[in-house]
Amino acid sequence: MKMPVWFKPWFDRLSSMSLAIVLLVLLALASVIGTILKQNQVQADYLTQFGSLWYNVFLSLGLFDMYHAGWFIGLLGFLMLSLVVCLWRHTPRMIKDMRKRKVIIADKSLQRFHHLKHWKLNKAELTQTIETVRSCLSGWEQKTAEDGGKTYIRADKGRRNKWGYILVHGAILIILVGGWIGSQYGFRGTMTIVEGSTDNTISFVKGTGTGHLKMPFDIRCDDFFIDFYPTGMPKAFRSTLSIIDHGKVVVDHKKIIVNEPLYYKGVRIYQASFGDGGSDIQLKLFHLGTGKIETVKTKVYETWRDPKTGVSLEITNFRPFNIENMANPGEPKEFKDLGPAVEFILRGPGLKPVKVKTFMRPFVMKGQDRGNLMLVSLTGEDSDYEPFSLGLDFSQPTDWKLYRNFVDILKKQKKDNSKTANFAAFKSAMSKVFGNKRPKNFQQIGGRVIQGMSNLSQVPWPFIPVLEDYDQVYYTGLELAQDPGMNTVWVGSAALVIGLCIMFYMPHRKLWLVLEKKGNNVKISLGGMTTRNKLDFEQEFHELLTKIEQGFDSSSSEGSAT
Amino acid sequence: MTAMTATHFSFETINRGLPAFARFCTYLGAIAGITAYAMYGPSGYGDEGLLYFLTPSSFAWIGIGALAGLASGLTTGMTKPSVTEAKVALNLVSWLDGALMMILLAAFWSALEPSQSLITYTDQSNLISGRVIMTMNIVFLSSALLYITYLFAPASIVGNLATATAWIGVYSGGSALLLRWYESYLLSTEIGHAPVSNLYEVFILLFCITTVIYLSLERRYQAKAMGAFVMALVSAGVFFGIWLSARGHADIKPLVPALQSYWMKIHVPMNFVGYGSFAVACGAGMAYLVRDYLEQKGGNARLLAIFPSLDQLDQLAYKAVAIGFPAFTLATILGAAWASEAWGGYWSWDPKETWALIVLLTYGAYLHVRVSHGWKGRSLAWWTVSGFLVTIFCFVGVNMYLSGLHSYGRL
Numbered sequence: 001m002k003m004p005v006w007f008k009p010w011f012d013r014l015s016s017m018s019l020a021i022v023l024l025v026l027l028a029l030a031s032v033i034g035t036i037l038k039q040n041q042v043q044a045d046y047l048t049q050f051g052s053l054w055y056n057v058f059l060s061l062g063l064f065d066m067y068h069a070g071w072f073i074g075l076l077g078f079l080m081l082s083l084v085v086c087l088w089r090h091t092p093r094m095i096k097d098m099r100k101r102k103v104i105i106a107d108k109s110l111q112r113f114h115h116l117k118h119w120k121l122n123k124a125e126l127t128q129t130i131e132t133v134r135s136c137l138s139g140w141e142q143k144t145a146e147d148g149g150k151t152y153i154r155a156d157k158g159r160r161n162k163w164g165y166i167l168v169h170g171a172i173l174i175i176l177v178g179g180w181i182g183s184q185y186g187f188r189g190t191m192t193i194v195e196g197s198t199d200n201t202i203s204f205v206k207g208t209g210t211g212h213l214k215m216p217f218d219i220r221c222d223d224f225f226i227d228f229y230p231t232g233m234p235k236a237f238r239s240t241l242s243i244i245d246h247g248k249v250v251v252d253h254k255k256i257i258v259n260e261p262l263y264y265k266g267v268r269i270y271q272a273s274f275g276d277g278g279s280d281i282q283l284k285l286f287h288l289g290t291g292k293i294e295t296v297k298t299k300v301y302e303t304w305r306d307p308k309t310g311v312s313l314e315i316t317n318f319r320p321f322n323i324e325n326m327a328n329p330g331e332p333k334e335f336k337d338l339g340p341a342v343e344f345i346l347r348g349p350g351l352k353p354v355k356v357k358t359f360m361r362p363f364v365m366k367g368q369d370r371g372n373l374m375l376v377s378l379t380g381e382d383s384d385y386e387p388f389s390l391g392l393d394f395s396q397p398t399d400w401k402l403y404r405n406f407v408d409i410l411k412k413q414k415k416d417n418s419k420t421a422n423f424a425a426f427k428s429a430m431s432k433v434f435g436n437k438r439p440k441n442f443q444q445i446g447g448r449v450i451q452g453m454s455n456l457s458q459v460p461w462p463f464i465p466v467l468e469d470y471d472q473v474y475y476t477g478l479e480l481a482q483d484p485g486m487n488t489v490w491v492g493s494a495a496l497v498i499g500l501c502i503m504f505y506m507p508h509r510k511l512w513l514v515l516e517k518k519g520n521n522v523k524i525s526l527g528g529m530t531t532r533n534k535l536d537f538e539q540e541f542h543e544l545l546t547k548i549e550q551g552f553d554s555s556s557s558e559g560s561a562t
Numbered sequence: 563m564t565a566m567t568a569t570h571f572s573f574e575t576i577n578r579g580l581p582a583f584a585r586f587c588t589y590l591g592a593i594a595g596i597t598a599y600a601m602y603g604p605s606g607y608g609d610e611g612l613l614y615f616l617t618p619s620s621f622a623w624i625g626i627g628a629l630a631g632l633a634s635g636l637t638t639g640m641t642k643p644s645v646t647e648a649k650v651a652l653n654l655v656s657w658l659d660g661a662l663m664m665i666l667l668a669a670f671w672s673a674l675e676p677s678q679s680l681i682t683y684t685d686q687s688n689l690i691s692g693r694v695i696m697t698m699n700i701v702f703l704s705s706a707l708l709y710i711t712y713l714f715a716p717a718s719i720v721g722n723l724a725t726a727t728a729w730i731g732v733y734s735g736g737s738a739l740l741l742r743w744y745e746s747y748l749l750s751t752e753i754g755h756a757p758v759s760n761l762y763e764v765f766i767l768l769f770c771i772t773t774v775i776y777l778s779l780e781r782r783y784q785a786k787a788m789g790a791f792v793m794a795l796v797s798a799g800v801f802f803g804i805w806l807s808a809r810g811h812a813d814i815k816p817l818v819p820a821l822q823s824y825w826m827k828i829h830v831p832m833n834f835v836g837y838g839s840f841a842v843a844c845g846a847g848m849a850y851l852v853r854d855y856l857e858q859k860g861g862n863a864r865l866l867a868i869f870p871s872l873d874q875l876d877q878l879a880y881k882a883v884a885i886g887f888p889a890f891t892l893a894t895i896l897g898a899a900w901a902s903e904a905w906g907g908y909w910s911w912d913p914k915e916t917w918a919l920i921v922l923l924t925y926g927a928y929l930h931v932r933v934s935h936g937w938k939g940r941s942l943a944w945w946t947v948s949g950f951l952v953t954i955f956c957f958v959g960v961n962m963y964l965s966g967l968h969s970y971g972r973l
């Protein structure tokens with residue numbers, strides 16, 4: 001192969017081992033950055049996190065979408081170039097070496113071998129000795145030649161070891177090419193479909209924004225099913241999908257689950273996630289000032305605004321089960337379903353925005369109704385939810401009635417705050433609500449109302465929202481992907497693993513035996529070498545020596561090791 | 563690889579020739595039997611998971627397979643004695659012996675299990691596997707102490723005890739994991755899954771794999787001094803495992819849908835072959851650095867006499883990486899295959915994936931540095947040690963500090 005003179009130094013440099021090492025280390029370092037700096041987040045978050053100076057530095061380096069940044073791709077391209085040059089340079093020589101095995105070896109070369117042994121066999125026949133030695137070398141590829149009265153035997157194991165090198169480095173090229181094909185001609189994105197509806201567009205992260213792509217077919221989510229473990233963890237979820245291509249139903253009610261995708265027209269459709277698809281929510285607002293009870297109908301992802309007070313509820317999520325571990329840390333776990341709950345962010349004039357989870361059912365512990373519970377997070381993070389007991393059981397109309405009456409009577413007798421007066425007020429509220437016929441559990445009701453008196457007075461909002469009814473719909477989160485480069489990647493991967501095994505586990509071991517008839521005796525030299533895995537070769541060589549010596553046993557042998 | 567083979571001549575004979583070959587064929591037959599049962603068994607493999615294989619009909623299939631294997635092994639072995647010399651059979655048979663012993667041990671533990679009515683998901687403290695794991699912790703810690711003692715008091719009894727305790731640790735850890743597998747089904751069939759689903763379980767796996775890799779190197783290359791370093795690493799892991807269990811991470815938990823896949827059983831253990839070998843390479847590297855330091859200081863001939871030579875240690879580290887690198891490459895590829903089936907793409911630059919790549923690049927660079935001239939000995943030893951730090955970050959650091967798709971093992 002001829003190449004221009006000016007090119008030679010570049011060629012050498014590109015195929016040099018130092019460059020390979022530098023490239024590997026650089027890629028590793030770049031990847032570290034990519035994992036520490038969260039990729040593809042909202043730009044505003046980066047800005048607040050790093051300040052405008054560093055934000056701009058990072059942005060211009062493309063660090064927010066690093067794996068697609070020019071310099072990162074360039075690094076991969078450089079690796080490919082280097083691999084090509086490397087293979088170009090080494091492969092022909094390696095193949096030639098593997099084919100041609102030099103049998104005749106100069107004495108001087110043999111003397112330099114790390115593993116070397118000489119014998120002198122007295123009164124031995126040459127052909128007989130050769131026969132013995134060759135049978136000891138069964139399992140080795142042998143080649144014999146004669147030159148200048150000497151017989152040379154060359155034995156090889158793992159002669160094709162260099163194919164390992166070719167396969168490994170070729171495989172990495174193939175994998176990179178496969179990845180490139182995928183990134184150029186493939187796509188991958190998510191599609192969320194509410195139960196019962198149809199969609200055909202996927203969305204995906206594109207640079208620092210979001211891209212959209214229309215599929216050549218429609219997907220309808222006929223049904224979504226989810227099953228939970230007793231601990232509240234999702235156990236399995238499954239979508240029933242139909243695919244509609246040009247108005248025709250081509251896939252009808254096919255079920256897919258996680259780890260078992262659906263395949264249509266080169267596109268894989270995966271079950272990836274699920275969530276609330278905009279369930280109908282009915283809330284009851286218990287107004288603390290007026291005592292009025294208002295029913296509000298809204299939906300998840302919608303915001304309901306109270307025109308009078310300006311307070312708004314942004315409904316963020318609904319869940320039909322809310323299983324919590326009620327045990328203290330260290331105690332055996334005690335899972336309990338707190339029932340359906342809706343989450344919302346409450347905002348209003350003069351109010352600190354908070355995230356709230358409110359339930360439909362009261363909290364019952366050890367058979368006792370402890371009234372309704374709310375979880376309140378001051379930061380908006382789920383991990384910061386703190387339970388807040390409302391005292392009253394809002395699902396029982398009498399609780400609220402008694403509470404209101406008690407409040408009213410107390411207001412009227414403003415001046416007298418004594419215990420007896422309070423007790424009298426409570427008693428008259430009781431008889432106002434229940435008359436003479438007190439229910440059996442009136443003591444419990446009373447306890448809840450008194451609890452409610454102290455707890456509700458701490459609530460800064462004009463009303464207490466309680467979940468009354470719901471009609472749940474889910475959305476199914478599908479992942480759609482097409483990757484024409486994937487099979488290339490698998491081919492490359494297989495070659496990589498096979499190549500590595502050849503490279504590491506079939507090292508090339510070479511032996512040279514030189515036999516020479518000297519009068520009545522036969523002089524034998526055995527030299528061995530390997531490029532890799534020297535420890536094992538040492539053992540193998542010694543085992544071989546023992547074997548050969550045993551083979552010589554019949555004839556008197558006189559060994560002298562070097 | 564059993565503990566006793568090296569010491570007793572009577573054991574040596576059954577590990578050679580016809581006895582070994584026939585045993586190997588028996589194992590192959592049993593494996594074929596269980597595979598056939600999984601594929602063509604009467605009721606079909608389904609949601610029962612492990613329990614499907616713990617039935618009389620399954621044992622019958624395995625037994626028939628084993629007998630057929632034994633018969634064919636004996637006949638071929640006797641008619642053609644040369645096949646009994648096959649390296650593959652001789653090398654694999656002791657591993658299969660070990661696996662069988664582990665299964666028998668786990669079966670023995672399972673007999674000690676409390677009655678089914680006392681086994682509850684909410685309180686798993688009465689399960690036997692917890693006790694076996696505790697034993698394993700203690701045994702591994704003692705093994706580390708014995709190996710360290712051996713450095714300063716190289717009596718062969720200390721050395722043999724160190725090796726024996728390491729083996730006992732492996733068998734307790736391995737059988738505890740098998741038992742835990744079974745226990746997960748005792749809790750409930752729907753909870754049951756292979757014990758490779760959370761950090762606590764894979765830590766135990768890691769101890770066992772690291773120790774086994776080290777022990778097989780020890781046996782082949784008489785490198786006992788390295789044990790002090792490898793077992794010290796394992797001990798550090800043991801303490802971490804104890805911390806995890808104190809934090810309540812030791813409980814058997816049900817699997818999230820993404821992990822309910824046969825890929826988990828292949829991908830995860832394969833990864834740990836990689837991690838384990840890199841740990842052993844790190845042990846060899848540390849031994850190298852210590853020996854190098856001692857030589858420079860020109861002191862302590864007695865200590866030096868126990869250590870393998872610098873060249874040997876360098877080769878041992880390479881040997882360990884040569885096991886780990888292909889295994890970890892394969893594990894990463896298997897992970898990519900799983901990802902392409904579960905997440906819709908074989909590569910997502912998720913932190914765990916990316917760190918696996920970083921680990922591969924680190925050791926890839928190490929291998930190239932070895933081949934190229936100039937860098938030798940000490941810098942390579944440092945490379946194996948720092949490479950293992952990278953590995954540790956990939957293994958635990960990512961779970962602690964970075965979030966992503968692999969967030970099943972979050973701490």
Ligand code: HEM
Pocket residue numbers: 014015016017019020023024079082083086165168169172503532926929930932933
């Ligand atoms: C991700 C990229 C690469 C990987 C994973 C990789 C992997 C390997 C492995 C595992 C070995 C065997 C080392 C040993 O024998 O212990 C090796 C050897 C080698 N690599 Fe790479 N390699 C990569 C890139 C490169 C590049 C870019 C070059 C050229 C610039 C290169 C040139 C070589 C050479 C010349 C050898 C020695 C072959 C021999 O003499 O047996 N490699 N490589």
